[in-house]
Amino acid sequence: MDLKDLYRDVIVDHNRHPRNFGKLEPADVHADGHNPLCGDRLTVYANLKGEHITDVKFEGTGCAISVASASLLTEAVKGKTRSEVKELFDDVHALLTQHDASVDPARLGKLAALSGVREFPARVKCASLCWHTLNAALERAAEPVTTE
Amino acid sequence: MNAAVTAPRSATTLDVAAIRRDFPILHQAVNGKPLVYLDNAASSQRPKSVIEAISRYYEHDHANVHRGVHTLSQRATDAYEGARETIRRFINARDTKEIVFVRGTTEAVNLVAQSFARPRFQPGDEILISALEHHANIVPWQLLREQIGAVLKVIPINEQGEVDFIEFQKLIGPRTRLLALAHVSNALGTIVPVEKFIKVARQHGVPVLLDGAQAIPHTPVDVQALGCDFYCFSSHKMLGPTGMGVLYGKRELLEAMPPWQGGGDMILSVSFEKTTFNQLPWKFEAGTPHIAGAIGLATAIDYLEKIGMDRIAAYEHELLEYATERLSQVPGLRIVGTAPDKAAVVSFMLDGIHPHDIGTILDTEGVAIRTGHHCAMPVMEFFKIPATARASMSFYNTREEIDRLVAALEHTRQVLG
Structure with missing residues (x-):
């Protein structure tokens, strides 16, 4: 277990300087995500044009992994369609949980920096919270989602 | 430096x-480094003597308690009831009838909520807790609130993490039926000066439950000197096995409380028309208990007492x-x-x-x-x-x-x- 695999430079950077951080006003959809285990709380906002996500932002508090993951998410999904986001989430989920995940690194881009998380099972929920929250926003879910 | x-x-x-x-x-x-274990408030570790006592019990003495006429059952019963006496002495209870074995602090609080409070509290009756309680001393009272319409009142804490004694004196009143207080805060470590809270509660005729889970591993506890009515604690935070805990209750209060679980061991006789419940403390111990747990806890207490x-x-x-x-x-x-x-x-x-x-x-x-x-x-x-x-x-x-x-x-x- 190497700490540097978890806290890669990209992760540390996105934690220190989260991208697309703040409230999106007005936002077409938003959802709250909560990880009761560590107290992480995120809100993900998105604007949509047809099937395309035209803008996405997030705010909240969390550990380095959850903040960096959310920041990376906003960069990765902007401009993508709902179905592309779903595919990307599947890839990220595989990356976070499977050692033999056959995910094309080119498709993941910077998100590949999250691969170290799978060595730290207790932290998988931190990295996936923002994705579940975005999903809920896209489904216009009224209820807050949780990782439990 | x-x-x-x-x-x-x-x-x-x-x-x-x-x-x-x-x-x-x-x-x-x-992870390649000598372990430094600093999570004792969550659960302590066990000395060899506790681990060996449990093994020895299973290797030599195990049978069900209070049932058999055979030798092993007698040995198991003696060890189980002997553990009760060890615990009585450790917390200076008057009588082993006041020592009820439960699964842990959480179950002890729930037992008091369901068997002491629920049958006798009226809608609008108040239960007083503090703002630094563990969820185990919050949620059982909220369940009771749902069940009978009791009111939960919370004594605030200050920036240092101390329970506000002045506010407590304002909050306690004619509708207060129970004060349920942590002896030591698990999140902050605050030792609550429970003696002075108990004194005021006494003046109002309000019974007091103490959540002692974080106190009993670290400080001498004398339930008679404290003057509390209930004292709840867990074995696993004081070198003993998990799934084991103790509810101390004053005998007259426990006597008046109905059983909260029915089953074997908690009865004297059963027919389909009428069941006669067992005496204290077995009235509250339905089913085969955690015999090895009691033995392990008593051994842990022996270890703690040896050090002092x-x-x-x-x-x-x-x-x-x-x-x-x-x-x-x-x-x-x-x-x-x-x-x-x-x-x-x-x-x-x-x-x-x-x-x-x-x-x-x-x-x-x-x-x-x-x-x-x-x-x-x-x-x-x-x-x-x-x-x-x-x-x-x-x-x-x-x-x-x-x-x-x-x-x-x-x-x-x-x-x-």
């Missing part, structure tokens, strides 16, 4: 090296002072919970670094602490923080281990700072 050198040496004579040899689990490497609870408290206090001083020197570190009277628990925040990240990085250094809300989310809410990192010490911890903690925190700052 090096506080380890300049700090006064331990005034308490505790042979910690010898004590540590009694705890097999401490002698291992975690006064000496344990004194040594741990010195460790707390050392840890507080050393941690205060870590740049950006803020201790949450600064009551003058504390058990050996230090909850803290590190500027700009989430407690969860601290926990992960410390683990790679072999240092085990707890991070999160410590099952005390209202406490986190009060301090407007999502979580803390918490180092909680036991008498088998050393100053060198505190130094390892501090070094690992410096490392954390380098990784994420």
Whole structure:
């Protein structure tokens, strides 16, 4: 277990300087995500044009992994369609949980920096919270989602 | 600069090296580093004597209790009831009938809520708790609120993490039917001066339940001197097995309470028309109990008494002072919970670094602490923080281990700072 695999430079950077951080006003959809285990709380906002996500932002508090993951998410999904986001989430989920995940690194881009998380099972929920929250926003879910 | 050198040496004579040899689990490497176990408020470790007592029981003496005429059943019964006497003596209860075996503190509180409070409290009756309670001393009362319309009132805490005695005196009143209070806060380490709360409760004729889960491993407890009506604690925080705990209750109160679970062992006779319940304490112990758990807990108490609870408290206090001083020197570190009277628990925040990240990085250094809300989310809410990192010490911890903690925190700052 190497700490540097978890806290890669990209992760540390996105934690220190989260991208697309703040409230999106007005936002077409938003959802709250909560990880009761560590107290992480995120809100993900998105604007949509047809099937395309035209803008996405997030705010909240969390550990380095959850903040960096959310920041990376906003960069990765902007401009993508709902179905592309779903595919990307599947890839990220595989990356976070499977050692033999056959995910094309080119498709993941910077998100590949999250691969170290799978060595730290207790932290998988931190990295996936923002994705579940975005999903809920896209489904216009009224209820807050949780990782439990 | 090096506080380890300049700090006064331990005034308490505790042979910690010898004590540590009694705890097999401490002698291992975690992530390539010698384990530093500082998560004792979540659960302590067990000495060899406890592990061996449980093994010996299963290897030689196990049978069901209170049932058989055969030798093993008699041995198991003697050991189980002998454990009850050990516990009675340890907390200075008057009678073994006042010692009810349960699964843990949580079950003890629930038992009181369901068997003491529920049948006799009326809608609008008030239960008084404090803002630093563990969820185990909040949620059972909320369930009761749903069930019978009782009212839950909360005594506030101050910035140091002390329960506000002035506010308490304003809150207690003619509708107050129970004061349920932590003896020691698990999240902050505050030792609540329960004696003066109990005195006021007495004047109002209000019975008092103490959640002693965090107190009993670290300080002598005398339920008669305290004058509480119920005292709840868990075995696994005081060197004993998990799934085991004790409800102490004053005999006259327990006598008047109906059983809360029905089944075997809690009855004298059963017919389809009428069942006669067993006497105390078995009235509250339906089903085959955790026999090995009781034996393990009694063995843990033997171990604690051999060292002496006064000496344990004194040594741990010195460790707390050392840890507080050393941690205060870590740049950006803020201790949450600064009551003058504390058990050996230090909850803290590190500027700009989430407690969860601290926990992960410390683990790679072999240092085990707890991070999160410590099952005390209202406490986190009060301090407007999502979580803390918490180092909680036991008498088998050393100053060198505190130094390892501090070094690992410096490392954390380098990784994420």
